[in-house]
Amino acid sequence: MQNIRTAVDNASLGKKIQVSAPINQAAFAESYPPSKGFFTSEYQSLLDPIIGFLVKYKYPLLVKMYPYLSYIGNTQYVHLEYALFTSPSAEVHDGELGYQNIFYAILDAFNSA
Incomplete structure (x- = not known):
């Protein structure tokens, strides 16, 4: 990521292009309830330097979310409407928060993690 940032800066595109990396739901050790979300220790050790880089340059962290995968794997527990x-x-209720869709529940689990 640093090499890509250097190339972007060398091309005078630093103000137009931000460098980032996507993470996906497979990184979760736990995502329910959303406020208790955390990543596996293996993934966390990889993610810490990436997050440090993104924070340093104020770049966004991209998240690959697939609510339908949560539904497919858990049709007994996850309603289609959700x-x-x-x-x-x-x-889904988590403390004072209530979730009408799984997208926001997953997003909050990422934020908690």
């Missing part, structure tokens, strides 16, 4: 943003009410 995965499709069509649930009429909160299906």
